[in-house]
Amino acid sequence: MTKLENVTKYMMALLTALVVTTLYAPIALTIFFSFYKTRKGKVNWDSFSYEPYTKLIFEKQILESLLNSLYVGGVTVITSVAIGFFFANYYHTSKGKMKEVLQFIIFLPFLLPPIITGLSLLIFFREINLPRSLNTVVIGHTIFVLAIVFKIILNKLETLKPSLMESAYDLGASKLQAFWYVLLPNIKLSLIIAGLLAFTISLDETLITLFLIGNDTTWPIKLWAKMRVGFSKQVNASVTLILILTSALVLLIATIISRSEKKIMY
Secondary structure, eight states: OOOHHHHHHHHHHHHHHHHHHHHHHHHHHHHHHTTTTTTTTTTTTTTOOOOHHHHHHHOHHHHHHHHHHHHHHHHHHHHHHHHHHHHHHHHHHSSHHHHHHHHHHHHHHHSSHHHHHHHHHHHHHHHHHHSSSSHHHHHHHHHHHHHHHHHHHHHHHHTHHHHHHHHHHHHTHHHHHHHHIIIIHHHHHHHHHHHEEEEHHHHHHHHHHHHOTTTTHHHHHHHHHHHHHOOOHHHHHHHHHHHHHHHHHHHHHHHHHHHHHHHHOO
């Protein structure tokens, strides 16, 4: 190995360490300061406590915002997966030029900045006299995550052989039977992955929610409101719980994908 190669190797290692530190140091500090108190930049090592987490559990407003987030995320999963499958199946089976227009319409809200998407939906809801509520948030989140759900399901549909459905029809199966016994088992994994990813994005979404939320609140919005007052151990604890929940969902998605790939290999 030449001297230049050695220098390049160490520089790449240093750059990698710098990027990893920049990405994960703030997360580590947030978790750390959720357990310890600081004063004038100094850590009180005797102040270790789970109190911020217990306060979160028994705080009514936090629990309500968490339940609202779970409601929005759950309904968003159901609606986005159902609509995403319908559009993906239409795109996959259609041969007309309109399907490209459909794909553009689906992807546009996701590609636009969330603030533009949220503001556009707010104006639309005001024009049709639809009051802001958790349901308008569900509509906004569904429109936002639909592109990802659509693409995941479409990619799976494009890997299936057309002969699968044709064989089912030849054997006398109705469209419903062919869907339930042939198509659904083959795309079930993709539907689960799309749903989990939609829930993760919905749980963290803030900008669109701010425009559409009305008098209710979700967990990220409640956290944002607390941060405006100041950073406390309770705020750090809230951030930590959101990080744990979203990380768990991402790991679950990765595990499902990894196991499915192993099944395909063997």
